[in-house]
Amino acid sequence: MSLPAGMQASNHKKDYLCRMSTILKSPQGSFTIMNELVLPNDTNTLNNLMGGRLLHWMDIAAAISAQKHCNNIVVTASVDNVSFRHAIKLGDVITIEAKVTRAFSTSMEVRLDVWAENIPSGTRVRSNEAYYTFVAIDANGKTVPVPEILPESEPEKKLFDGALRRRQLRLVLAGKMKAHDATELKALFLNQEGL
Numbered sequence: 001m002s003l004p005a006g007m008q009a010s011n012h013k014k015d016y017l018c019r020m021s022t023i024l025k026s027p028q029g030s031f032t033i034m035n036e037l038v039l040p041n042d043t044n045t046l047n048n049l050m051g052g053r054l055l056h057w058m059d060i061a062a063a064i065s066a067q068k069h070c071n072n073i074v075v076t077a078s079v080d081n082v083s084f085r086h087a088i089k090l091g092d093v094i095t096i097e098a099k100v101t102r103a104f105s106t107s108m109e110v111r112l113d114v115w116a117e118n119i120p121s122g123t124r125v126r127s128n129e130a131y132y133t134f135v136a137i138d139a140n141g142k143t144v145p146v147p148e149i150l151p152e153s154e155p156e157k158k159l160f161d162g163a164l165r166r167r168q169l170r171l172v173l174a175g176k177m178k179a180h181d182a183t184e185l186k187a188l189f190l191n192q193e194g195l
């Protein structure tokens with residue numbers, strides 16, 4: 001993990017890490033809305049939005065959200081649980097909402113919700129959801145600590161709680177955590193609670 005210039009000495013380093021871990025930011029501070037219009041170059045031969053184009057737009061919205069939370073450069077570490085409920089048609093207007101659910105040491109989970117709107121007909125459907133994980137890095141690509149999050153509303157608290165289990169699942173599947181260390185995830189299967 002890298003620290004800003006002047007924070008390398010051990011006392012300064014301790015102070016800096018302590019300060020970052022005690023900065024509490026609201027999820028609302030990272031809230032991001034992005035709109036896109038589905039044009040012919042975004043669609044397949046059925047005039048449906050290509051999934052990859054949507055994932056690209058979601059990545060940008062989520063990265064902006066993560067940057068707002070940590071005020072730093074971020075990189076995408078993982079993309080999970082992307083649902084495609086409805087095909088999105090040529091001419092639809094996409095609304096992507098992104099918000100950080102929880103921050104860990106250097107990583108942040110961002111929840112995305114996507115709506116597709118046909119303005120002439122006045123229809124709007126919820127089309128996609130996903131969780132993206134970002135890691136804050138410095139100009140040399142070294143990871144840097146991020147501020148903590150203090151959830152306020154009930155939905156934010158629910159997403160905050162679930163984020164720990166989702167993190168354990170993605171790290172176990174990525175081979176970055178041993179299954180027996182995923183305590184909260186294991187409890188989920190024993191207690192039968194929702195993710």
Ligand SMILES: CC(=O)SCCNC(=O)CCNC(=O)[C@H](O)C(C)(C)COP(=O)(O)OP(=O)(O)OC[C@H]1O[C@@H](n2cnc3c(N)ncnc32)[C@H](O)[C@@H]1OP(=O)(O)O
Pocket residue numbers: 059063074075076077078104105106107108133135137143170171174176
């Ligand atoms: C916005 C964009 O599109 S950026 C372009 C696409 N993304 C990239 O190019 C990123 C390329 N990957 C990387 O740079 C690195 O793999 C990184 C920075 C993501 C992780 O680097 P690592 O050396 O594995 O770092 P390390 O093991 O110390 O982990 C750092 C953090 O990343 C998290 N992390 C690592 N791998 C994953 C993963 N597969 N899924 C989720 N989180 C992960 C760790 O949990 C850790 O988080 P924490 O500090 O909050 O506990």
